[in-house]
Amino acid sequence: MDMPLHDSMGSMIHLTLGRIELDWGKNSGFSDHSALFRPDDLTTIPYYYAGDSDDLECAHLPLIQRREDFSYRLITEMKEGYSAPLKVVARRLLLLGHTDAYCRQEFQWHAEDGYLHHDFTFDELKAILATADFSDAHLSPEKGSESLAEFLLTHVFPKYGPEAPQRLQISWPDGGEVDGLSAYTVIRLLADNPTAQELPITWQFVDVADGGWAPRAAFDAPLRQSSRFLIVTEGSSDVHILKHGLQLLYPDLADFFDFVDMKENYPFSGTGNLYNFVRGLISIKVQNNIVVIFDNDNEGVFNWERCARLRTPANMRIVKLPDLERFQSFRTVGPSGEHLGDINGKAAAIECYLDTGSEPQVRWTSYDQRRDSYQGAIVGKEGLQKAFLAQKSVDQTYDYSGLTAILAMLISECVFIAEAEAKALLDTERIDQIAGEGPETIEE
Structure with a gap:
């Protein structure tokens, strides 16, 4: 027996x-x-x-x-x-x-x-x-x-x-x-x-x-929706890169993350639209766990700062791509010629966080009076995207440090949300237990 x-x-x-x-x-x-x-x-x-x-x-x-x-x-x-x-x-x-x-x-x-x-x-x-x-x-x-x-x-x-x-x-x-x-x-x-x-x-x-x-x-x-995180970005390229980066570098965590459906057309293209979308989510008291990510360029930082003044719920985090030390002395080209400049907060879109090779360059495109700063974009960003998205597995010769910094930030923000929810539930369970109203146990 x-x-x-x-x-x-x-x-x-x-x-x-x-x-x-x-x-x-x-x-x-x-x-x-x-x-x-x-x-x-x-x-x-x-x-x-x-x-x-x-x-x-x-x-x-x-x-x-x-x-x-x-x-x-x-x-x-x-x-x-x-x-x-x-x-x-x-x-x-x-x-x-x-x-x-x-x-x-x-x-x-x-x-x-x-x-x-x-x-x-x-x-x-x-x-x-x-x-x-x-x-x-x-x-x-x-x-x-x-x-x-x-x-x-x-x-x-x-x-x-x-x-x-x-x-x-x-x-x-x-x-x-x-x-x-x-x-x-x-x-x-x-x-x-x-x-x-x-x-x-x-x-x-x-x-x-x-x-x-x-x-x-x-x-x-699959994971319950309450345990998942909806990631919202400025555009579809950000979604493709983040999603692929999670699959490559954090495959054991990738199933925790959902991204806005973009099979038809990405509905929140442009930072102004994303800012308005955030306001809408707050107004309807959305129940999903949400992390909104703005680019670290002039337009993105402007709208990120606007969002920071909103009263966001505990289940929502609003961030921008992180500043990197290597962005402080970056080759740039504009009306006044070529110079080394700090692109943090001015031109650091997500493609800058990929492996950009030995001589990357940002081109200044327009002046923004709201922040008294120029907006810029990295030269050849489409090629950088394609090279990264074509990877089927981790390439030991590829520089993932910038992307790792983004994903570490993203995971940290999600952990912050999950921890607050879990601790609040623990407090509730204790209060119920003290009151003699704890959850019933299954009896056979």
């Missing part, structure tokens, strides 16, 4: 780090972790089951003794499930709002309410998880799975020396959460640990699906 390690009755579902169990559910009572993974992360992963110790079919397997003082033989089966390295999942969690600040707030909440079962401070726990050796957490068929508390007690705390039992008191309860902290907080606290970054985060869902507790299609669902 075979049964999941956690329970002999019902269909089990597990979220694990290597062989460390981070979260589990049973039948219809489980958390949806699909947002941690991309469709390409669906693969074949190990599932562990406890076979009857007297089962002749299991006689060739090693006998394992558990804390509960019963014996079983471990059976490993390869089935469908999700798997991605911890470092990838930790980055995705940032865009879900699970930042270090969120983790600290969650920890403090549980500390204040007396849920913690150890004497660590948040910074001490963060230091322990960031520096502990997780090499022994790799998948090991003869060991099955264990809790994070078990792993720390067995493999980590003994290395602190004989005083560890007195200083590092720990009595974490069994359950889906580790000491009251969510699995996502544990993953985030391990994000900087070099021995854990390549460990697989796996979601073993197939038994629940096969048991009829949830439709199989539910585990292939």
Whole structure:
């Protein structure tokens, strides 16, 4: 007789780090972790089951003794499930709002309410998880799975020396959460640990699906709209470049971003139209998470500054392309001839952030009295666009530094939105709990 390690009755579902169990559910009572993974992360992963110790079919397997003082033989089966390295999942969690600040707030909440079962401070726990050796957490068929508390007690705390039992008191309860902290907080606290970054985060869902507790299609669902970000720019070329840049440089995050549909005609071409569009979004109190990006040229900065005076909602961020040091001394040509000039805020459209070669040049085109400055454009921008969009994979000889600066800014703005939403939800959940009106749990 075979049964999941956690329970002999019902269909089990597990979220694990290597062989460390981070979260589990049973039948219809489980958390949806699909947002941690991309469709390409669906693969074949190990599932562990406890076979009857007297089962002749299991006689060739090693006998394992558990804390509960019963014996079983471990059976490993390869089935469908999700798997991605911890470092990838930790980055995705940032865009879900699970930042270090969120983790600290969650920890403090549980500390204040007396849920913690150890004497660590948040910074001490963060230091322990960031520096502990997780090499022994790799998948090991003869060991099955264990809790994070078990792993720390067995493999980590003994290395602190004989005083560890007195200083590092720990009595974490069994359950889906580790000491009251969510699995996502544990993953985030391990994000900087070099021995854990390549460990697989796996979601073993197939038994629940096969048991009829949830439709199989539910585990292939794309990110919910509330977790996605709509990116709005001045023109279609900006969209093409940003979208392609995410696919090339941040493929593990690209599914978080949507762009304005431009199959027919891009509806917001021109900075003046984009400014008016932003005003319209604010007036109708749009619910989508939105990042508006203006170019770093004369016209773009003018309208970005106008938008900065608007009362934007918490789910909207308005930015311009970042200033770059290399733009401070750029070859330019205009009515007064060729000179080295600072093109930040004057002529730095998105093409300037691509690999522009050894001798790029900006041509000044028109004078803007509103900012007492000339507007300019880089020479040969169409060729720069085509060369970049033709790339099928990362080219080690190509200079992506400018584009990386844009994408890092974009991701940072999205994390800012997601973090605020997640922390507000955490506060609401605590208020509900204090009031005795917390969410109902699923009972079987």
